[in-house]
Amino acid sequence: MNERQKTPPSPPGQAPAVAARPPGYPAELEQTSTLRDGRAVFVRPVIPADALALEREWRDADAETLYQRFFTPRPRLDARRLHAFVHVDYQWRLALVAFAADTRAVGIVRYEGAPGQEHAEIAIVINPAWRRVGLASTLLRLLAEAARARGLRRLTALYLQDNQAMAALLAKAGFIPPRVSAGVAATEKAV
Numbered sequence: 001m002n003e004r005q006k007t008p009p010s011p012p013g014q015a016p017a018v019a020a021r022p023p024g025y026p027a028e029l030e031q032t033s034t035l036r037d038g039r040a041v042f043v044r045p046v047i048p049a050d051a052l053a054l055e056r057e058w059r060d061a062d063a064e065t066l067y068q069r070f071f072t073p074r075p076r077l078d079a080r081r082l083h084a085f086v087h088v089d090y091q092w093r094l095a096l097v098a099f100a101a102d103t104r105a106v107g108i109v110r111y112e113g114a115p116g117q118e119h120a121e122i123a124i125v126i127n128p129a130w131r132r133v134g135l136a137s138t139l140l141r142l143l144a145e146a147a148r149a150r151g152l153r154r155l156t157a158l159y160l161q162d163n164q165a166m167a168a169l170l171a172k173a174g175f176i177p178p179r180v181s182a183g184v185a186a187t188e189k190a191v
Contacts, residue, residue, distance in 0.1 A: 002146070011078075013148045014042065014099075014103070015030050015042075015044060016044070016047050016049065020047055020048075020049045020098065021047060021048060022048065022087075022090075022092045024089065024134075025045060025047065025090060025165065026045055026090050026146070029043070029044065029045050029096065029142070029146055030042070030043070030044040031043055031044075033068075033098075033138050035130075035133040035134045035135055035138070036065060036133045036134045037133045038128075039100070039101075039133065040055070040101065041098040041099060041100060041106060041107070041130075041135065041138075042098070042099045043096055043097070043098045043099075043138070043139065043142060044096065044097060044099075045088070045090060045094065045096060045097075046085070046086050046088060046095040046096070046110075047086065048084050048086045048087055048095050048109070049086075050097060050105070051082055051083075051086045053097075053103075053104070053105045054082065054085055054086065054097075054105060054108070055077060055082060057104070057105050057127070058077045060073075060129075061125075062128060062175075065128065066090050066158075068159070068163050068166070069123065071160060071184070073150070073178060084105070088110075091150050092112075092113040092114055092115055092117075092120070092150075093110070093111070093112050093113065093120075094110060094111055094146055094147070094150070095108055095110035096108070096109050096110070096139055096142055096143055096145070096146070098121075098130075098135060098138075098139060100103050100130075102123060104127075105127075106126070106127040106129070106130040106135065107124070107125065107126040107127060107130055107135050107136065107139055108124070108125050108139075109122065109123070109124040109125075109136075109139040109142075109143045110122065110123050110143070111123075111142055111143060111147055111152070111155060111170070113152060118151070118152060118153040118154060119152065119153065119155065119156055119188070120147060120154075120155060121155075121156045121157065121158065122140070122143065122154050122155050122156070122157050123133040123151065123157075124136055124139060124140060124169075126139075131165070136169050137169065137172065137173065140146075140173050143155075144156070144173070144189070145184050148191040152191060153190060154188055154190055154191065155175075155188065155189050155191055156171055156186065156187070156188045157175060157186070157187050157188070158184055158185070158186050159178075159185050160183060160184060160185070161178075161180050161183045161184065161185045162183070169184065170187055170189075173189065175187040175188060175189040176189065177189060
């Protein structure tokens with residue numbers, strides 16, 4: 001019997017062309033991860049060329065996802081906000097994007113810090129079709145590892161008190177029990 005050679009599937013998404021990588025782009029953070037349901041995602045640092053993809057995902061996002069992330073109904077994505085999302089320094093401000101096989105951005109996690117500080121605030125958004133399969137946990141773990149490697153010692157998170165999915169994710173990741181004020185929960189974790 002003659003068995004055919006199987007070509008391994010190519011990873012979802014792709015690494016950005018060298019010319020598209022901004023100075024300081026940490027290629028070592030690129031990786032393919034397989035989720036609990038068997039789907040694979042390609043995770044890499046955000047680059048300015050991702051602006052169109054992120055703008056499309058914002059347009060397609062459901063109102064509840066945007067509300068849970070930005071604490072306001074119908075947040076606007078203006079040019080300034082979009083620019084801040086995709087222009088990071090990879091040291092004090094870092095974002096990791098997960099791409100599906102069809103090259104759609106299906107999740108993003110980021111931290112925002114400042115020079116001289118040992119802490120940064122995190123944020124995470126996952127496409128509803130990609131929830132409960134380990135994507136958020138994977139992205140959060142990769143972000144914490146990157147933060148530690150860059151000298152950060154603590155990650156903080158703010159989320160709406162009624163966001164039980166975020167509360168469970170952060171508790172599982174080792175964040176301390178939150179303090180709640182005016183409906184907003186605040187927590188932190190040493191990295």
